[in-house]
Amino acid sequence: MAMRARQFEEAKRLATSNLELAWWIFMRVSGVLLVFLVLGHLYTRAVVFNFHHELNYAHMVKVMNSPVWKFYNWVLLFLSILHGTNGLRYVIDDYIASGRVRAWVKVLVYTFVFLVTVFGTIALWGWRYQPMG
Amino acid sequence: MYRGREGQWAFYLHRISGVAIILFLTLHVTEISSSMFGPKWFNALLAFEANPIFGLGLVAVAALVLYHALNGLRIILMDFTSWGVKYQRQLWYGVWVLYVIVGFPMLFAMLGHVFGGGE
Ligand code: HEM
Ligand code: HEM
Numbered sequence: 418m419a420m421r422a423r424q425f426e427e428a429k430r431l432a433t434s435n436l437e438l439a440w441w442i443f444m445r446v447s448g449v450l451l452v453f454l455v456l457g458h459l460y461t462r463a464v465v466f467n468f469h470h471e472l473n474y475a476h477m478v479k480v481m482n483s484p485v486w487k488f489y490n491w492v493l494l495f496l497s498i499l500h501g502t503n504g505l506r507y508v509i510d511d512y513i514a515s516g517r518v519r520a521w522v523k524v525l526v527y528t529f530v531f532l533v534t535v536f537g538t539i540a541l542w543g544w545r546y547q548p549m550g
Numbered sequence: 551m552y553r554g555r556e557g558q559w560a561f562y563l564h565r566i567s568g569v570a571i572i573l574f575l576t577l578h579v580t581e582i583s584s585s586m587f588g589p590k591w592f593n594a595l596l597a598f599e600a601n602p603i604f605g606l607g608l609v610a611v612a613a614l615v616l617y618h619a620l621n622g623l624r625i626i627l628m629d630f631t632s633w634g635v636k637y638q639r640q641l642w643y644g645v646w647v648l649y650v651i652v653g654f655p656m657l658f659a660m661l662g663h664v665f666g667g668g669e
Contacts, residue, residue: 425629445629448622456619459612464659469605473596474589481585494579501572508569533576540583549589 440503447500454493478546487541494537502530556642564621567614574611605664612660616653620645 432438462468480486505526513519585592624641628634634641 424635428629445626448619448626452619452623455615459615459656463608463612463663464656467663468608469600469663474585474592477582477585477592497572497575501568501575504568505572508565530576533579536583537579540586544586546585 444500444503447496451493451496451500454489454496458493474549478548481541481544481546491538491541494534494541498530498534502527556639560621560624560642560645564618564625567618570614571611571618602664605660609657609660609664612656613653616649616656617645620648620652 428438428441432441462472466472480490506523509519509522509526513522581595584595621642624634624638624645627641628638
């Protein structure tokens with residue numbers, strides 16, 4: 418079950434398992450890292466970069482073949498997927514009372530997220546983007 | 551709830567923004583990764599998304615991300631410092647001050663991309 422702890426000492430006390438405490442810590446550590454990664458992504462891709470005119474296939478060829486951006490985007494992908502999906506788990510635990518429905522919702526959500534993550538990872542590491550023309 | 555008036559708002563906004571961002575993220579990763587299908591498909595998809603409705607959607611996502619990030623930092627400060635909980639209300643107002651300072655330039659830059667035309 419999700420914890421509503423607001424202090425580290427309290428979290429240690431409330432955690433029903435070491436795994437649950439580890440997730441609690443992960444949410445905070447990934448949160449701090451995501452501040453830089455997500456806001457950096459927003460700044461470079463949505464503020465500096467004119468996404469309505471410069472986001473096209475040619476941009477993808479450039480960015481997706483660059484090892485630095487591949488790595489940046491891959492860390493961004495994994496941290497935000499893990500952080501966001503664990504957050505969704507807290508929300509599901511809080512609002513779906515029936516154990517059976519809850520289990521099914523989780524299976525569907527995790528499967529969907531997993532497929533998206535595989536697709537995103539292949540796009541980053543398993544594909545050569547051929548220049549146009 | 552246990553954190554009083556501002557705390558309740560902070561909690562629901564944090565929750566709603568978090569869920570909205572993870573939903574957006576799954577769409578976003580699918581869309582971006584579909585560039586594997588080649589230039590014809592990808593540029594057609596982007597032409598479809600050239601509608602300002604999609605641009606405004608991105609502005610909304612950015613607004614939610616900025617709130618979630620700043621309030622997330624407030625939560626972390628409350629969790630790991632001895633003074634965070636004591637000053638949580640002041641921190642909550644601090645979140646909004648930072649939100650305006652960082653958010654307004656972002657908002658105008660993004661609206662410029664959506665409506666300004668590009669070179
Ligand atoms: C930008 C930096 C971010 C920071 C500092 C941050 C911080 C946090 C913190 C501290 C929590 C509370 C965890 C708990 O209650 O144990 C949280 C929850 C959550 N976050 Fe984030 N987060 C960030 C980015 C994201 C992103 C990118 C997503 C989506 C992909 C996301 C989705 C969620 C969700 C769904 C929750 C659960 C909300 C709830 O239980 O009410 N967060 N975040
Ligand atoms: C709202 C404005 C946003 C714009 C205009 C935008 C734009 C882009 C663009 C152009 C790419 C292609 C690769 C690159 O240029 O590096 C990309 C990839 C990516 N974006 Fe965003 N993004 C936005 C928001 C977000 C947010 C809020 C998140 C995280 C929660 C995010 C996560 C990602 C990830 C993980 C990738 C890599 C996907 C992959 O290759 O598998 N983006 N984005």
